[in-house]
Amino acid sequence: MSTITKNGGGVGRKKQQGPGEDTYGQMAGGIGVLAIAFGGLATLKDKLGLSWPATVLLTAGGLVGLGYLAWRIRWGVPRLWARQPDTSPAAQQTSLQQESPVQAVEGQGPGQSVGEAQVPVEASPGGDESHPQLTMVLSRVGAIGRDERVRAGDVTIETLPGIGTVYDFLVPEGRTHDDVAKRLGPIASMFGVTRLHLKLETSRKTERSVRLLVLNEPPFSRPFPAPTRQEIQTFAGVPLGHEVTGRLAGVPTFDKASLLVGGMTQMGKTTLINGLITCLLIAYGDFDLYLLDGKLCGLTRFEKLAVRYEASDDPAVLESMLDELLVRVDDRYTQLQDAIRNRQPAPVFKPVFFIIDEAADFYTDNGTKESKEQVRRVEDKSRSLVAKSLESGISTVMLTQRPARDAIPVKVRDQFLYRMCLYVASEGSAKVALGDSYFDTVAPIHPALLDPDVKGQGVLFANGSSTLLRGFNFSDEFIWGVVDEVHARREQAIPDSPLKQAIDIMRNDGVEFMPTAELAPSLGITESDPAERGKQLSRLLGVPADKGAKGVRGYRLADLTTAAMSRS
Numbered sequence: 001m002s003t004i005t006k007n008g009g010g011v012g013r014k015k016q017q018g019p020g021e022d023t024y025g026q027m028a029g030g031i032g033v034l035a036i037a038f039g040g041l042a043t044l045k046d047k048l049g050l051s052w053p054a055t056v057l058l059t060a061g062g063l064v065g066l067g068y069l070a071w072r073i074r075w076g077v078p079r080l081w082a083r084q085p086d087t088s089p090a091a092q093q094t095s096l097q098q099e100s101p102v103q104a105v106e107g108q109g110p111g112q113s114v115g116e117a118q119v120p121v122e123a124s125p126g127g128d129e130s131h132p133q134l135t136m137v138l139s140r141v142g143a144i145g146r147d148e149r150v151r152a153g154d155v156t157i158e159t160l161p162g163i164g165t166v167y168d169f170l171v172p173e174g175r176t177h178d179d180v181a182k183r184l185g186p187i188a189s190m191f192g193v194t195r196l197h198l199k200l201e202t203s204r205k206t207e208r209s210v211r212l213l214v215l216n217e218p219p220f221s222r223p224f225p226a227p228t229r230q231e232i233q234t235f236a237g238v239p240l241g242h243e244v245t246g247r248l249a250g251v252p253t254f255d256k257a258s259l260l261v262g263g264m265t266q267m268g269k270t271t272l273i274n275g276l277i278t279c280l281l282i283a284y285g286d287f288d289l290y291l292l293d294g295k296l297c298g299l300t301r302f303e304k305l306a307v308r309y310e311a312s313d314d315p316a317v318l319e320s321m322l323d324e325l326l327v328r329v330d331d332r333y334t335q336l337q338d339a340i341r342n343r344q345p346a347p348v349f350k351p352v353f354f355i356i357d358e359a360a361d362f363y364t365d366n367g368t369k370e371s372k373e374q375v376r377r378v379e380d381k382s383r384s385l386v387a388k389s390l391e392s393g394i395s396t397v398m399l400t401q402r403p404a405r406d407a408i409p410v411k412v413r414d415q416f417l418y419r420m421c422l423y424v425a426s427e428g429s430a431k432v433a434l435g436d437s438y439f440d441t442v443a444p445i446h447p448a449l450l451d452p453d454v455k456g457q458g459v460l461f462a463n464g465s466s467t468l469l470r471g472f473n474f475s476d477e478f479i480w481g482v483v484d485e486v487h488a489r490r491e492q493a494i495p496d497s498p499l500k501q502a503i504d505i506m507r508n509d510g511v512e513f514m515p516t517a518e519l520a521p522s523l524g525i526t527e528s529d530p531a532e533r534g535k536q537l538s539r540l541l542g543v544p545a546d547k548g549a550k551g552v553r554g555y556r557l558a559d560l561t562t563a564a565m566s567r568s
Contacts, residue, residue, distance in 0.1 A: 129152045129153075163213075196445070200442075218451065235248050267455060296313075398416075441461070498540045514557075
């Protein structure tokens with residue numbers, strides 16, 4: 001079809017080529033190539049005097065040989081160039097060689113601590129030159145692109161004798177430490193070790209900074225000695241154990257925080273928590289301790305220091321202790337409200353720790369309607385206590401050897417700020433202890449990879465970061481010494497009061513129990529009516545009476561002493 005112009009002339013529209021014409025062109029080109037090839041073969045045949053089959057085979061073999069030579073040049077030469085050793089000092093400083101355990105130990109002087117024996121290696125002065133080994137490792141695992149590189153000037157290598165090697169470097173621009181954190185497993189494979197051999201640290205100053213520790217041996221292959229009192233006291237926070245380099249590790253504070261610990265049976269949870277209580281007694285100052293010993297004998301060492309100690313797995317006992325603590329919580333919140341209304345500084349509360357061993361047993365009913373209702377109440381009160389610890393200064397520590405999804409209710413465990421998981425067999429169990437989103441965090445450590453033969457080893461997840469540590473295993477003599485020292489100090493701090501007078505009277509008489517009828521006159525109560533006399537004495541002491549032999553009402557020395565120390 002044509003287009004008509006003003007002057008009546010027609011301009012023909014250009015006709016598009018069809019697929020048939022393209023085919024004809026390709027066929028013509030192919031015939032030309034065949035003709036040229038045939039002419040070349042004929043010339044070669046005439047020159048060499050060969051038959052046609054021999055000429056074709058010789059030509060094909062020559063072409064194959066040329067193709068193979070081109071491939072070798074394309075791939076072989078760059079690889080050979082990259083593998084050539086560089087004997088310059090800069091290359092020696094930036095070489096990515098992992099020191100063997102034997103070499104590391106030999107580099108440590110006799111009697112020299114790990115911290116003193118650290119040998120820093122300065123960054124390579126290569127500037128813009130790439131660090132070949134780090135670039136190769138990170139590019140192969142996909143942490144950086146194949147066209148990206150790690151600058152040698154951004155790399156510092158530090159040898160920790162007897163421990164491992166630290167690689168401190170910056171990833172290329174546009175990359176972050178998260179690119180490395182997500183590939184720690186493949187990176188460990190490139191180093192010839194396991195994921196547990198690696199420890200990654202990041203910086204709050206730049207997203208590009210990566211500090212990677214590669215251990216010479218599996219973590220905690222050799223136990224670290226228990227810390228001294230001075231080491232515990234100088235630690236910035238509350239230590240829970242040793243991290244993989246032997247330094248103390250823990251949490252910055254238990255103020256406005258609680259801790260959930262999970263792990264399979266016989267993994268060292270009770271030893272871990274005994275170490276925690278010991279460290280609290282040494283470094284945390286004065287506090288009230290409530291102990292619910294679901295294992296019946298796991299926390300007995302600290303009974304004499306506890307405001308209340310119960311060895312039971314009955315949910316009714318947990319409910320009773322929760323009721324007592326919730327009364328203290330409500331009283332503290334009332335004081336906070338009054339301070340705000342009166343425009344006064346917030347009151348400073350004495351810390352309280354409520355520690356529950358084998359917590360899962362208290363959230364299990366026996367199938368009856370009454371038991372189910374009681375467990376429901378315990379769940380609600382537990383959630384309320386842990387949630388209100390944010391401002392009330394009452395911290396809860398729960399331990400469970402059954403980190404199953406229904407072991408501790410979700411509404412309870414979601415309130416814990418700090419989480420710790422010892423060895424478990426599955427990812428689901430790890431999520432119960434560490435949280436459902438734990439494996440989406442930066443550089444997570446899978447508890448199923450831990451060595452179950454290393455007792456007390458666990459993953460601590462606090463303030464968004466994971467730390468592999470092993471709890472302290474203090475000797476019984478050390479723990480008893482700390483307990484006796486704290487008990488004596490608290491007794492000396494008891495203020496002069498009717499309660500202290502009652503304690504002195506019972507100690508002077510050498511009795512552990514004294515009936516109300518005998519104790520009341522000694523404290524100036526002359527009431528003759530037994531019921532009224534008992535009420536007056538209870539109000540004076542602030543401690544409820546108990547029953548002794550044959551149902552006689554009176555007071556126990558241990559109860560009075562515990563009450564006096566908790567008020568001091």
